[in-house]
Amino acid sequence: MQERAVRTREVLLRAAAEVFGEVGYPGASIAKIIDRAGVTTGAAYFHFRSKEGLARAVIREQAADLDFPEGEAGLQRLLDLTLYLAREMRRNTLLRAGVRLAVEQSEAGLQEYSIYQWWAERFEQELEEARERGELLPEADAAVFASTLVAAFTGAQIMSQLASGRADLPGRIANLWRCLLPGLAPADVIDRLEITVDGGADTR
Template structure:
C-alpha cells in the first residue's frame, strides 16, 4: 500500500517534490506509520525502484527471440500507461539525484532477458558468437536509452516505434537467417501496415 502510493507520488511529482507528507496522505497512513516501515524518503524511493518489475505482469507466452521482442513491446506499452511501473523506471534513471547508486533494477531486467536468450539459443535462433549474458546487458542499456530519449522527445508517445527501430538494427547482429525470416518486429497488438 505504501509502496504503491509512493510510486504514484514520485511519478506525479518527481523525487525532490515528493514529500513524506504527500506519500503518507496518498497511502492513508500517518507519517509515523510510514517512518516505521521506511526510515527515509530515500529508502522509500529505493523500494519503489526495486519493485518496478512487480508492477507489471510479464507475459509468459512463446519462446526465444519472438518472446523477447514481445516482452520488450509489452514493457514499452506498460511504460506508456502504467504509472507505477513508470515511477520505478523514473527513479532508476534519476537515482543519482536521489543520492544512491544501485544497478539492481537494471540487473533484474538483464537477468530476465538472459533467461529468454538462453531459450533462443536452445531454439537455434542465435548466431554462434552471441554471448547471451553480454547481449542481455547491452539490451538493457539500449532499451533504457531508447526509452529515455522517447520520454524527452515525445513524452513516450513514439516509444513503441522507437523500440521497433532498435530491434530492426539489433536483430541482424544476433539472430540466424532462419530466425530473422520468421520474427515479427511489430507488437502483436499493432495493426498491420497498409
C-alpha cells in the same frame, strides 16, 4: 494484523510511485506521500524510514504489476516482452516511477544498480532459451547482448519521454530490434519473428 501491515505497505508503495512519477525524487516528500496514501505518519515510518527507503522500494519493485507475455519461448518472447514493457511504460504507474527513479537516482545518491542487473538476467534467460532453440548466431554472447539491450531500452525511453511523453516508445523499441537483430540471429530466424507495436499490427 499482518494482513493490515501488508496492505499499508502496499498503499504506501503505490502512493510513493504516484508522487515520484509526477514530481521526481527532488520534488517528492515523505509528507506528500503519506498524505497521498492516507495513512498515519507512524504507520509510514514503520515500513519505510525515509524517502530514500521508499524510492529504493519503488525501484526494486517496479515490475510487481507486470503480466509478462507467455507466448513462444526464445527470441519471439523477448521481443514481445520488450514491446510489452514499452506499452506499459505509458500506463503502469509503478513501472514508470521505478524506471524514472532508476534513471534519475544520481540526483539522490541512491546508486541502486540491482534493478538493471535484474532486467539483464531476465532478458538473458530468454536469450539462453533462444540459443537452445537454435535461434542465435554462434558468436552471440547472451549476457553481453542482454546488458546492451537494457542500456538501449533505457536510452530509448528517455528520448521517447522527451520527444513524445513516451507515446512513440513502442515504435522506437521496434526500430531498435530491427537494428540489433542482424547481429544476434540468422536471417531465416529473423524472417519468422513478428515485431508488433501496441500489441497489434506488424510494423515490418
